[in-house]
Amino acid sequence: RAKDAGRNNFAFFTEDLGERVMGALRLENDLRKALARKDFVLHYQPRVDMLTGQITGMEALVRWSQPDGGLVSPADFIPLAEETGLILSLGEWVLEEACRQTALWSAEGLGALKVSVNLSPRQLEQPGLTGRTLALLERTGLPPEQLEVEVTESVFLKDFGMVSQALSALAEAGVGVALDDFGTGYSSLAYLKKLPIKTLKIDKSFVDGLPLDRDDAAIVTSIVSIAANLNMDVVAEGVESSAQLEFLRRLNCCSSFQGYLFARPLAASEFALLMARGGYYDFKDHLK
Numbered sequence: 001r002a003k004d005a006g007r008n009n010f011a012f013f014t015e016d017l018g019e020r021v022m023g024a025l026r027l028e029n030d031l032r033k034a035l036a037r038k039d040f041v042l043h044y045q046p047r048v049d050m051l052t053g054q055i056t057g058m059e060a061l062v063r064w065s066q067p068d069g070g071l072v073s074p075a076d077f078i079p080l081a082e083e084t085g086l087i088l089s090l091g092e093w094v095l096e097e098a099c100r101q102t103a104l105w106s107a108e109g110l111g112a113l114k115v116s117v118n119l120s121p122r123q124l125e126q127p128g129l130t131g132r133t134l135a136l137l138e139r140t141g142l143p144p145e146q147l148e149v150e151v152t153e154s155v156f157l158k159d160f161g162m163v164s165q166a167l168s169a170l171a172e173a174g175v176g177v178a179l180d181d182f183g184t185g186y187s188s189l190a191y192l193k194k195l196p197i198k199t200l201k202i203d204k205s206f207v208d209g210l211p212l213d214r215d216d217a218a219i220v221t222s223i224v225s226i227a228a229n230l231n232m233d234v235v236a237e238g239v240e241s242s243a244q245l246e247f248l249r250r251l252n253c254c255s256s257f258q259g260y261l262f263a264r265p266l267a268a269s270e271f272a273l274l275m276a277r278g279g280y281y282d283f284k285d286h287l288k
């Protein structure tokens, strides 16, 4: 009986594994087709200035559009895109679309918004990224100052020479560099000094516990102080409550906020509407 059970378990296991492999292959295949058809959209999450409440920029976040009108979250396909290398062409599309849209909004009078685009470590390792990005800015007419790239600490695990060269060239040209999800990865303070990082994005996981969790409060206070001393801006991610907002505003150092308290990532048309109505939040409405 034990033997039977063992065999059954094994059969069950291989079937399950087989299914998972098939699932991943199907997903990869679908992703390839979607890339050829450009079945993706960007949503834009406002970034709100901590002093004025004005929307000064937005983070471009990719979604995969489905035939039924549904949208697949990046969490469900970015990892596979990274594994398969498809992230390279997806990333190119995202950069192009974000720059095109932002230049168009400037031309339409919505202001000189700064758009933040997430770069995968694989993009940074790819030769020619800087040249292509600068050519893209030329082509779309977007001033480099209106583009920011977000990288995570995982880039520090890559070829440092390559990453630092790419980021320096972008920074030299006027493109902003932000360190995303700061504090969750392979933080080495030495990298903050060696790379041309202008902005630290405090990860949502530290904002979540504010103001009551003493560890989170201490971590966020420390990040803000490091940033101030290194002359960097800070963006707090994942601000959902007025109590969090109050804590962050008291620190008086967070340059801007991003979070559901103000807005979720919005379709381009919704974002444009928000800007056309002034693109401004009165913090009084969001504080108790």
Ligand code: C2E
Pocket: 045, 060, 061, 062, 073, 074, 075, 078, 091, 094, 118, 119, 120, 150, 180, 181, 204, 237, 238, 239, 240, 258, 259, 260, 261, 265
């Ligand atoms: P991220 O770059 O850290 O982006 C922030 C994520 O937090 C977004 O999720 C955003 O919707 C979510 N968020 C912002 N504020 C709040 C809040 O107040 N509450 C909660 N619960 N969530 C909030 P999203 O759009 O699902 O993106 C997830 C991740 O996927 C991004 O994390 C980024 O790492 C990756 N990603 C998205 N677009 C791209 C892209 O174009 N290229 C690459 N390489 N990665 C991307």
Ligand code: MG
Pocket: 059, 118, 150, 180
């Ligand atoms: Mg990001």
Ligand code: MG
Pocket: 180, 181, 201, 203, 237
């Ligand atoms: Mg982040």
Ligand code: MG
Pocket: 181
């Ligand atoms: Mg994140």
